[in-house]
Amino acid sequence: MDSSQLLKGVLDVAVLAVLNERDSYGYDVVRRLREAGLEDVGDASVYGTLRRLFKAGALTSYVVASDEGPHRKYYGLNSVGRAQLTGSATMWTAFASTMNDLLKEVHAS
Amino acid sequence: MNPTEYAQAVRDALADLPAADLEELVEDLDDHLAEVAAESDVPLEERLGSPETYAAELRAAYGGRPEETLVTRLGVRARLGSWTAGTASRAHTRMSRFPPYRQAAGFIPDLRPAWWVLRGYALALLLVSISTMTTQFVPESIGAWLFTLAGIWASVWIGRRAGRTGWRRLLLVSVDVLAGVLVVAGMVAVAEWNGQEDNRVHYAGEFPIARMADVGGEVYNIFPYAKDGTPLRDVRLYDQDGRPITLNPEVMGWVIDQNCRDEPPLGNEYPLPLKRDPAIRVWRLENGEIAIPTPELVACATPNPAPTPAPTSAPTETGTATLTPTETGTLTPTPTATGKPTPTTSPSGD
Numbered sequence: 001m002d003s004s005q006l007l008k009g010v011l012d013v014a015v016l017a018v019l020n021e022r023d024s025y026g027y028d029v030v031r032r033l034r035e036a037g038l039e040d041v042g043d044a045s046v047y048g049t050l051r052r053l054f055k056a057g058a059l060t061s062y063v064v065a066s067d068e069g070p071h072r073k074y075y076g077l078n079s080v081g082r083a084q085l086t087g088s089a090t091m092w093t094a095f096a097s098t099m100n101d102l103l104k105e106v107h108a109s
Numbered sequence: 110m111n112p113t114e115y116a117q118a119v120r121d122a123l124a125d126l127p128a129a130d131l132e133e134l135v136e137d138l139d140d141h142l143a144e145v146a147a148e149s150d151v152p153l154e155e156r157l158g159s160p161e162t163y164a165a166e167l168r169a170a171y172g173g174r175p176e177e178t179l180v181t182r183l184g185v186r187a188r189l190g191s192w193t194a195g196t197a198s199r200a201h202t203r204m205s206r207f208p209p210y211r212q213a214a215g216f217i218p219d220l221r222p223a224w225w226v227l228r229g230y231a232l233a234l235l236l237v238s239i240s241t242m243t244t245q246f247v248p249e250s251i252g253a254w255l256f257t258l259a260g261i262w263a264s265v266w267i268g269r270r271a272g273r274t275g276w277r278r279l280l281l282v283s284v285d286v287l288a289g290v291l292v293v294a295g296m297v298a299v300a301e302w303n304g305q306e307d308n309r310v311h312y313a314g315e316f317p318i319a320r321m322a323d324v325g326g327e328v329y330n331i332f333p334y335a336k337d338g339t340p341l342r343d344v345r346l347y348d349q350d351g352r353p354i355t356l357n358p359e360v361m362g363w364v365i366d367q368n369c370r371d372e373p374p375l376g377n378e379y380p381l382p383l384k385r386d387p388a389i390r391v392w393r394l395e396n397g398e399i400a401i402p403t404p405e406l407v408a409c410a411t412p413n414p415a416p417t418p419a420p421t422s423a424p425t426e427t428g429t430a431t432l433t434p435t436e437t438g439t440l441t442p443t444p445t446a447t448g449k450p451t452p453t454t455s456p457s458g459d
Contacts, residue, residue, distance in 0.1 A: 008169075025141075026137070043145060044163045044164075045166050046170075047138070047167060048167040048170025048171035051133065070139075070140040070143040070147075
C-alpha cells in the first residue's frame with residue numbers, strides 16, 4: 001500500500017498536531033513531520049494544507065523577519081484549529097484502534 | 110532553476126485558478142521555496158520534482174474543501190449567492206425525505222448533457238436566424254446545419270468543463286437563461302403555428318370559404334319573431350332616420366330569390382327569401398372539387414305566396430271590421446229585449 005494515500009487523509013491532523021506543539025513556518029513543518037517519521041510527506045502537500053487550514057480559519061499567522069534568510073511566515077493554532085485537532089484526534093484514535101483490532105491476527109502470526 | 114523561477118513555473122501551472130484564489134495560495138511560495146533551497150545545494154527540481162508535479166500536489170492539498178474557500182474569498186454579491194444556495198440546499202435536504210423527490214433530483218444531473226445539446230441548438234439557430242433575417246426552427250440549409258452542429262459541439266464542450274467560477278460562471282448562467290427563453294419562445298411559436306395549421310382551410314377559388322367559419326358572426330338575414338314565438342314575415346326594418354336597414358347576403362354567397370314574388374322584393378323586408386348564389390356553384394378545396402350543398406334557408410314553397418300575404422293583411426282589417434258590428438249588434442238588441450218585458454208587465458198589471 002502506498003503510504004502517501006494514507007497520509008492524504010490524515011495530513012490535516014498531522015499538521016495541526018505539529019503546530020499544537022509549537023508555532024512553525026512552512027518548511028519547518030515539513031521537516032518536523034519527516035523527523036517524526038512521515039518521510040514521504042510532500043513539500044507541496046504541506047504548504048497547500050497550511051494555506052487551506054489558514055483560509056478555513058483554523059490557523060493564525062505572523063511574519064518573522066530573519067537576518068540571514070527570507071522572511072518566515074509562522075503558523076499557529078487558534079481556538080478553531082485546536083477544536084479541529086481535538087475532534088480529529090478522537091476520531092483517529094477510534095479508527096486506529098478499530099484497525100489494530102482488525103489486524104491483530106496478522107501481527108500475531 | 111532558482112526558487113523564483115521555480116515558483117513562477119508553479120504559478121504558470123496553476124494559472125487556470127481564479128486570480129484571487131491563486132494569489133492566496135502562492136503568496137509566500139517564494140519565501141517557502143527559498144527556505145527549501147537554502148537547506149541544500151541539490152537543485153529544487155531534484156528535491157521537489159517538476160514544477161508541474163509540485164503544482165498538482167499543491168492543488169490537491171489546497172483544493173480539499175473548495176466551498177470554504179469560495180465563501181471567504183468572494184464579496185457581498187457572492188455571499189448573497191451562497192446564502193441563496195444555502196437556502197436552496199436546506200430546502201433540498203428537507204425535500205429529500207420524500208422518495209419521489211430523491212429520484213427526480215437524482216435523475217436531473219443525467220439530463221444535463223441533453224440541456225447542453227438543446228442550448229447549443231437554440232443559440233446556433235438564433236444566430237442563423239439573425240444572420241439570414243429569417244425565422245428558422247430547423248436549419249434550412251447545409252451551412253445552417255453545419256453551424257448548428259458546431260454550436261452544439263461547442264455547448265457540450267463548455268458543459269463538460271466543470272468548475273468555472275467568477276465572471277465565466279456568471280456569463281454561462283446568462284447564456285443558459287437566454288437559451289431557456291429561446292427554447293420556450295420557440296416552442297410557443299411552433300405551437301401557435303400548429304394551431305393555425307389545424308384551422309386553415311385551403312381554397313383556390315375566388316371566394317374564401319374559410320371566411321364562412323371565420324366570420325360566423327356576420328349577419329346576412331334576419332328572422333323576426335313575435336313575443337309568443339310566432340315567426341313574423343315581411344317585417345320592414347328602418348333605422349332612426351327612416352332609411353331601410355339592408356344586409357349584403359351576396360357577400361356570403363346568397364342572393365334574394367325573386368321566384369317567390371311577382372315584383373322584386375324590398376331589400377329591408379325580413380326574413381329575406383334567400384337562395385344560394387347560382388354564380389358560385391363549386392368550391393375548390395385542397396383535396397379536389399366539391400359542390401356546395403344548397404340548403405334553402407327560407408323555404409319558398411309555391412302555395413305560400415298566394416295565401417300568406419292575403420290572410421296576414423286582409424284578416425287584420427276584416428277582423429276589426431267584424432268586431433265593431435258584433436259589439437254594436439249585441440248592444441242594440443239588449444234594450445229591445447228589456448223593452449219588451451216592460452210592455453208585458455204593464456198589461457198584466459192592468
